[in-house]
Amino acid sequence: MREVITMTLKAQKRAKILEMVKNKKIKQKDAAIILGICRRQLIRIFKEYLSKGDEALNHKLIGKPGNHRISSDIKEKIMQIVRNNYKGFKPTFIAEKLYEEHHIKIGASTLRLWMMETGLWKKIRKTAKHRTRRPRKEHFGEMIQMDGSIHDWFGTGKEVCLMNMVDDATGTSYGLFDTGETTQVALQCLFDWIMKYGIPYSIYCDYKSLFYTKREATIEEQLAGKLPLTKFGEVCHRLGIEMIYAHSPQAKGRVERWNGIHQDRLIAEMKLKT
Incomplete structure (x- = not known):
């Protein structure tokens, strides 16, 4: 049974170019220019491609937890603080208060996703802007x-x-x-x-x-x-x-x-x- 390898778009592009290099349809220097990398990096990637195939072109962390991923214990601790102290407040404001009052640094976008998962926040649909803002005055006290x-x-x-x-x-x-x-x-x-x-x-x-x-x-x-x-x-x-x-x-x-x-x-x- 043939093995199926999931590849990113970047890896797929590299595979096509490296296959052309392998079949001597283009030169390595031209392939490096197309991929936007240096000649030395292309040689290293090409060697891995010849020895391991398409799998060598994917990022090594695909399918693995990110290096900066927040553990489930810390996530639960943060959400408990939100439920106890900041229920009904907006994510950006909560993120600022978590840093000021609890010394916990968390991105507002990440916190927003967590709050949506637990039902503490609902996505707000923004209406289309139809007005042009007047430029600010140049000097303090002018208006x-x-x-x-x-x-x-x-x-x-x-x-x-x-x-x-x-x-x-x-x-x-x-x-x-x-x-x-x-x-x-x-x-x-x-x-x-x-x-x-x-x-x-x-x-x-x-x-x-x-x-x-x-x-x-x-x-x-x-x-x-x-x-x-x-x-x-x-x-x-x-x-x-x-x-x-x-x-x-x-x-x-x-x-x-x-x-x-x-x-x-x-x-x-x-x-x-x-």
């Missing part, structure tokens, strides 16, 4: 994206607001919690940012009533040639901060993405601290 995120941040069933400011150029962020998306928390957040980093050139926000008003200008405003502003807008006007309004959440994508990251990472961090 600050600002937005409030209403969410059950503390896991109590009660929604509160995280007012978040993100520098468009560097991604530097600052945020404050409050009971709602109010003028008070927005002004406090702006005050803290100015004390820490200085007055920004512009603020990119949405058309929420906190930042934008549709009311008619008063007589005094009309006589002075001023546009109607909210209290937050008035403060920005006095400070020389330009107000830019986004027509969609995607337009101020940096702060929107930070809100999503905080809803994942920040909540998980707070859970671990309690």
Whole structure:
């Protein structure tokens, strides 16, 4: 009965070229160029091929456990830590925490596969991107994206607001919690940012009533040639901060993405601290 040898695509290509060398259809130097190896390496491989046949062309570790394979005991130990401490958290975050808190270094992709095997994680289907990202600003403070995120941040069933400011150029962020998306928390957040980093050139926000008003200008405003502003807008006007309004959440994508990251990472961090 003829023996069947499983060969990789690379080994199959080498076998065809070496067979041509054996039958003197091409020279060894030409075979080395086709295979992308040096003449000396080709001679060594050709000698093994003549003595052992196709089997000599396969990698020696095929069918054997990898040198860096993690043992089943260590895998079970890691998964036990995940089940006890990080259930419901995302694989990338867990991998970071395993290294920080337990001194265990494991790749996020490997951990993701293990969690999928045990039902601790389900594959998330990503929707196709259909928007072109606006290039970042070149300088820190040139544009600050600002937005409030209403969410059950503390896991109590009660929604509160995280007012978040993100520098468009560097991604530097600052945020404050409050009971709602109010003028008070927005002004406090702006005050803290100015004390820490200085007055920004512009603020990119949405058309929420906190930042934008549709009311008619008063007589005094009309006589002075001023546009109607909210209290937050008035403060920005006095400070020389330009107000830019986004027509969609995607337009101020940096702060929107930070809100999503905080809803994942920040909540998980707070859970671990309690």
